[in-house]
Amino acid sequence: xxxxxxxxxxxxxxxxxxxxxxxxxxxxxxxxxxxxxxxxxxxxxxxxxxxxxxxxxxxxxxxxxxxxxxxxxxxxxxxxxxxxxxxxxxxxxxxxxxxxxxxxxxxxxxxxxxxxxxxxxxxxxxxxxxxxxxxxxxxxxxxxxxxxxxxxxxxxxxxxxxxxxxxxxxxxxxxxxxxxxxxxxxxxxxxxxxxxxxxxxxxxxxxxxxxxxxxxxxxxxxxxxxxxxxxxxxxxxxxxxxxxxxxxxxxxxxxxxxxxxxxxxxxxxxxxxxxxxxxxxxxxxxxxxxxxxxxxxxxxxxxxxxxxxxxxxxxxxxxxxxxxxxxxx
Amino acid sequence: xxxxxxxxxxxxxxxxxxxxxxxxxxxxxxxxxxxxxxxxxxxxxxxxxxxxxxxxxxxxxxxxxxxxxxxxxxxxxxxxxxxxxxxxxxxxxxxxxxxxxxxxxxxxxxxxxxxxxxxxxxxxxxxxxxxxxxxxxxxxxxxxxxxxxxxxxxxxxxxxxxxxxxxxxxxxxxxxxxxxxxxxxxxxxxxxxxxxxxxxxxxxxxxxxxxxxxxxxxxxxxxxxxxxxxxxxxxxxxxxxxxxxxxxxxxxxxxxxxxxxxxxxxxxxxxxxxxxxxxxxxxxxxxxxxxxxxxxxxxxxxxxxxxxxxxxxxxxxxxxxxxxxxxxxxxxxxxxxx
Numbered sequence: 001x002x003x004x005x006x007x008x009x010x011x012x013x014x015x016x017x018x019x020x021x022x023x024x025x026x027x028x029x030x031x032x033x034x035x036x037x038x039x040x041x042x043x044x045x046x047x048x049x050x051x052x053x054x055x056x057x058x059x060x061x062x063x064x065x066x067x068x069x070x071x072x073x074x075x076x077x078x079x080x081x082x083x084x085x086x087x088x089x090x091x092x093x094x095x096x097x098x099x100x101x102x103x104x105x106x107x108x109x110x111x112x113x114x115x116x117x118x119x120x121x122x123x124x125x126x127x128x129x130x131x132x133x134x135x136x137x138x139x140x141x142x143x144x145x146x147x148x149x150x151x152x153x154x155x156x157x158x159x160x161x162x163x164x165x166x167x168x169x170x171x172x173x174x175x176x177x178x179x180x181x182x183x184x185x186x187x188x189x190x191x192x193x194x195x196x197x198x199x200x201x202x203x204x205x206x207x208x209x210x211x212x213x214x215x216x217x218x219x220x221x222x223x224x225x226x227x228x229x230x231x232x233x234x235x236x237x238x239x240x241x242x243x244x245x246x247x248x249x250x251x252x253x254x255x256x257x258x259x260x261x262x263x264x265x266x267x268x269x270x271x272x273x274x275x276x277x278x279x280x281x282x283x284x285x286x287x288x289x290x291x292x293x294x295x296x297x298x299x300x301x302x303x304x305x306x307x308x309x310x311x312x313x314x315x316x317x318x319x320x321x322x323x324x325x326x327x328x329x
Numbered sequence: 330x331x332x333x334x335x336x337x338x339x340x341x342x343x344x345x346x347x348x349x350x351x352x353x354x355x356x357x358x359x360x361x362x363x364x365x366x367x368x369x370x371x372x373x374x375x376x377x378x379x380x381x382x383x384x385x386x387x388x389x390x391x392x393x394x395x396x397x398x399x400x401x402x403x404x405x406x407x408x409x410x411x412x413x414x415x416x417x418x419x420x421x422x423x424x425x426x427x428x429x430x431x432x433x434x435x436x437x438x439x440x441x442x443x444x445x446x447x448x449x450x451x452x453x454x455x456x457x458x459x460x461x462x463x464x465x466x467x468x469x470x471x472x473x474x475x476x477x478x479x480x481x482x483x484x485x486x487x488x489x490x491x492x493x494x495x496x497x498x499x500x501x502x503x504x505x506x507x508x509x510x511x512x513x514x515x516x517x518x519x520x521x522x523x524x525x526x527x528x529x530x531x532x533x534x535x536x537x538x539x540x541x542x543x544x545x546x547x548x549x550x551x552x553x554x555x556x557x558x559x560x561x562x563x564x565x566x567x568x569x570x571x572x573x574x575x576x577x578x579x580x581x582x583x584x585x586x587x588x589x590x591x592x593x594x595x596x597x598x599x600x601x602x603x604x605x606x607x608x609x610x611x612x613x614x615x616x617x618x619x620x621x622x623x624x625x626x627x628x629x630x631x632x633x634x635x636x637x638x639x640x641x642x643x644x645x646x647x648x649x650x651x652x653x654x655x656x657x658x659x660x661x662x663x664x665x666x667x
Contacts, residue, residue: 226432233386234447234499235420244446248437324483325436 001320001327008316012309019305023298024065032292033057038096054079055094068093068298092302093295097288102299105284110303112182113280115192116199116272117265123204124211125258131208132215133247139220147212154209163202163275170198180276199276203269207261211254218250225249252322256315263311267304335506335539336362336385336423341398343380343389343563352611354380356563358398364506367533367540369554369571371547371586373608377563378543382509384408385541386423387415402507421451424500428512430492434484440495441480444468448502467498470535472528490521494528501532508533509541514549526553547590551575559583562609562619565638569646577661579641579648581624584664618651626652626660 035052036043052058055078056067067076071091078085078094087094087101095102135147170176177194185192222228223246231241268282277283281300288296320327343355355377362368370378383389384396387407400407403422407415427433435443444467445460452460461480468476471494484492493513500508510529514522530553533540542554550557550571557574559567559582567580578584585604606623609615615622621631628651636649642658650657 226427226429227435229388230425230427230433230496230499231435232388233419233425235416235418235450236446237416237450240446240450244438245435248435323437325485 004320005313005317008313012313015309016302016305019309020069020302021065023301023305024068025061027294027298028061028064030292030294032294034096034292034294037292051096055096092299095288095293095296097291097293097296102295105296106281106299106303109279109281109284111184112278113266113268113273113282115185115196116203116269116278116280117262119196119200120203120207120269121258121262121265123200124208127204128208128211129215129254132212133219135212135216136219136223144216147216151209151213154206154212157206159202159206159271160275162206163199163272166198166202167275180278182278195276195278199269199272199278202276203265203272211258214254214257215250218253219246222246222249252319255318255322259311259315259318260308263307264304266307268300333363333365334361335364335402336541337399337401338381338385339399339401341381341384341396341400343377343384343394343396345394347393347612350612353563353614354394354611355384358558358560358563358565360558360565360568362507362539362541364539365533365537366556367542367554369550369557370541370543370560371545371550371557372560373545375608375611376560377611378560379511381560382425382511382541382543385507385509386419386425388425417451420447420500420505421503422505423507423509424503424505426493426496426500426508426510426513429516430489430496431516433496434492436484439481439483440487441465441468443484444495444498444502447499451503463502464498467502468495470532471495471498471501472524473498489517490524493517493521493525497525497528497532501536501538504536505538507539507541509543511543512545513542515544515546522549523552529553547586559586562614563611564619564635564649566620566650567646567648568638569648570644573642573644573646576665577642577644577646577658578665579646579657579661580620580650581626581652581660582620584661585623587664588667618649626656628652 033048035048035055035057038051038055039047056064059067070076071087071089071093073089075089076087076091076094078087085094087103090103092102092106094100095105098105131147131150135144138144167180171179177198180195180198181191182195183191225245228241228245231245268280268285270282270286272278273280273282274286281303284296285300287293288300338361339359341355341358342353345352345354358377358381360368370381372378380389385400385402385407387396389396396408398408402418405414405418407418410418434440438446441461441464444464445457448460448463449455449457455463465476465480468480473479473491473494479487484495487495508529513529514525517525526549529540532538540553542549544550554571556568556570558565559574559580561582567574567578567583569579573579574583575587578587582604585602588602589604604623609619609622615632617630617632617634618624618627618636621627624631630651634651636651638647638649640646641648641654642661648657652660
C-alpha cells in the first residue's frame with residue numbers, strides 16, 4: 001500500500017510539472033505583449049521596455065519558464081534598485097494588472113472560493129444522497145418520479161441561468177435577501193451567511209441532481225445483488241441491509257466522483273462567483289482573462305491543477321479502502 | 330401435522346404482476362418436509378421451483394408478487410406473519426444457499442464478519458468474541474483450511490467452491506431446521522459439485538436438518554434427495570421417491586427429463602433425446618395440462634382439463650396426467666430402462 005501511494009504521488013508530481021509547462025507555454029504564445037499591458041493606454045516605449053526587462057519578458061520562453069518554476073520554490077525578485085520588489089516563495093508570478101504578487105492574490109481570494117465550495121458540497125451531498133435514497137426506496141412511486149424530474153431539470157439547467165433567476169426573484173423581486181456583498185465570516189458572520197446562502201443553494205441543488213441519479217441507480221443496482229438477498233435471508237434488519245449492503249456498494253462511485261467534483265470546485269466556481277459577485281478565485285480568473293493578465297491565469301490554473309491532481313490521488317487511495325477487491329497488497 | 334414435519338406448504342400460489350400481464354409462477358403447490366429429509370425439486374427454467382423456494386422465506390417482492398396459500402414453519406405461517414416474526418425465522422429456522430457463490434457474498438466485508446453477522450442477529454446477547462469462536466468452528470466444519478487466517482479474508486480471495494462453503498457456513502451457523510438449497514452446485518466445477526453435495530450430506534446428518542434441494546440436474550437429485558417434486562409450468566406434475574422416479578416415472582414430462590440425461594452406461598451412444606418445444610410462457614399457459622403442446626401422448630381431454638394429482642403404481646408416486654394408470658406404468662418403466 002505504501003509503495004502504491006508513493007508511486008501515485010510521484011506520478012502526480014510529474015503530471016503537475018507537465019501541466020505547469022504547457023500552461024505557461026500556451027499563455028506565453030498568446031498574441032498579447034504582457035509588458036505593454038503593464039501601464040495602460042498611455043505607455044511610453046521606454047517604460048514598456050523597462051518593464052519588459054524588469055518582469056523578465058525579454059528572456060527566451062524556456063528561460064522565463066525556468067524562472068517561473070524556480071520562483072515557486074525560492075521566491076522571485078523583480079528589477080533592481082528603487083523600483084525593485086519581490087514575491088516570496090511560493091511565487092506564482094507578478095500581476096502587472098493588479099500590481100500584486102499572484103500568490104498574494106490567490107491567498108486573498110481562495111478562502112471565498114473555499115467557503116463557497118465546502119458549503120455547497122456539504123449541501124449537495126446531503127440533498128443528492130438523501131433524495132436518491134428516497135427515490136430508490138420508493139421506486140416507481142411519486143417520490144421516485146419527483147426525484148427523476150428534479151434530476152432532469154437539475155442537470156439540464158445552466159448555473160448562470162438559474163443563478164440569475166434566483167438572484168432576481170429572491171433579491172430584487174421578493175426582496176427576502178439583500179443584494180449580495182461579501183464579508184469575511186470572521187468580520188461579519190450574518191452578512192457572510194446572507195451572501196452565501198443563495199450561491200450555496202444554487203450550486204448545491206444543481207450539482208445534487210446528478211448525485212440523486214447516481215445514488216438512486218447505485219442503490220437499485222445493489223438491491224438486485226444476490227448478496228443483498230442473502231442478507232435478507234440471514235434475517236438482518238432492513239436498516240443493517242441498507243447500510244452495510246446497499247449503501248456500502250452505492251457509495252463507492254459516489255465517493256469517487258464527489259472527490260473530483262469537489263476539487264474542480266476548489267479551482268474556482270467561475271460562473272457562480274461571477275453571478276453572485278463573490279470575490280473568489282473564479283471571479284479573479286475571469287477578470288484576468290478579460291484583462292489578459294497572464295500571470296494570474298497561469299497561477300490560478302496551476303492551483304486548480306494541484307487540487308485536481310491531489311484529489312485524484314486521494315480518490316485512488318480512498319478507493320482501495322472502500323473496495324477490498326482493488327486493494328493493493 | 331405430524332410432529333417431525335418441519336415445513337408444510339399448502340396450496341401455494343405466486344402471481345407476479347407485470348406490465349405484460351399477470352404471471353402465474355407457482356400454482357397450487359403443496360408438500361410437507363420432515364426433519365432430516367431431503368426433498369428435491371426439479372424442473373426446467375421457469376417451472377416455478379426457485380420462486381417456490383424464495384416464497385418459503387418470503388423473499389418475493391410484495392409490491393410485484395401476490396402469494397396465497399400457507400407455509401407453516403415452526404407453527405408460524407410465513408406468508409401472513411408480521412415482518413419481525415419472519416425476520417426471526419429467516420436464517421435461524423430456515424436458511425438458504427444460493428446458486429452463485431461468487432455473487433452471494435458481500436464483497437465489502439470479510440467472510441468472518443459475514444458469518445458472525447448471521448450469528449449475532451439471532452443471538453443478540455452474544456459478544457463479538459463469542460461470535461468469532463462460533464464462526465471459526467463453523468469454518469472448520471465446512472472444510473475451510475487454515476480458518477484462523479482465512480476468517481479475516483475477503484470473498485474475492487476464495488475460490489468458487491470455497492465461497493460456496495462460506496455460504497453454507499452462513500446458512501448453518503444458527504442450526505436451522507430447514508435448509509433451502511437453490512441450485513447449490515450449478516455454478517461450480519463438476520469435481521467441486523460432488524464435494525459440496527458430500528459436505529451437505531455430512532452436515533445434514535450432523536445438524537439433523539431438512540433440505541429442499543432445487544436443481545435442474547437429475548444427477549444431483551439421484552445423489553442427494555430422498556423424495557422428488559417434478560414441477561412444470563408452476564405446478565407439481567409428479568411427486569415420488571427418487572427410486573420410483575428413476576424406475577417408474579409417472580408423468581410424460583418426467584419421461585422426457587429422464588430421456589435427456591446422458592449416462593456412460595447407456596447402450597446407445599447416439600444423440601441425446603430432448604423434449605420437443607420449449608417451456609411455456611407463464612403469461613399465456615396452454616389450456617388444460619400445461620405440458621400438452623410438448624407431450625407425445627396428448628389426448629383431447631389434455632387441452633380441456635387440468636389433470637389433478639393422483640396416486641399411480643405401488644411405489645407411492647403421485648402424478649398429474651390424464652393417461653390411464655396401466656398405460657402410464659408401462660410407458661414409465663420403458664422410459665426408465667432406456
